[in-house]
Amino acid sequence: MQNNSIKNLEQDLAGFIGTQNYYRHSIGNFSYTNGVKYLADTANCYCLLDVIGNYLVKPKIKRTPFQHWN
Numbered sequence: 001m002q003n004n005s006i007k008n009l010e011q012d013l014a015g016f017i018g019t020q021n022y023y024r025h026s027i028g029n030f031s032y033t034n035g036v037k038y039l040a041d042t043a044n045c046y047c048l049l050d051v052i053g054n055y056l057v058k059p060k061i062k063r064t065p066f067q068h069w070n
Contacts, residue, residue, distance in 0.1 A: 009042060027053030028062075 016035030023037050024030075027050050040046045052069055055061055 009039070012042070013039060025049050025053050028056030029053075030056050 013035055016033070016038065019033035019035065021034055021037075022031040023033075025032060030053060032049065036049070040049055056067075061067075
């Protein structure tokens with residue numbers, strides 16, 4: 001992505017507050033919000049969700065019921 005596109009994406013993501021839908025990811029068996037789906041679709045980075053899912057299978061991380069990833 002070009003710098004201009006990244007800035008536009010950041011501005012778009014700032015508009016996501018809360019969610020209307022939750023989406024399920026098979027690796028790590030976790031749910032994610034509309035904003036995360038928008039990021040994955042727009043930046044074509046579903047591999048990021050795969051990486052997070054792989055961390056979530058670790059027992060110490062899995063026990064945390066709500067997580068906020070930056």
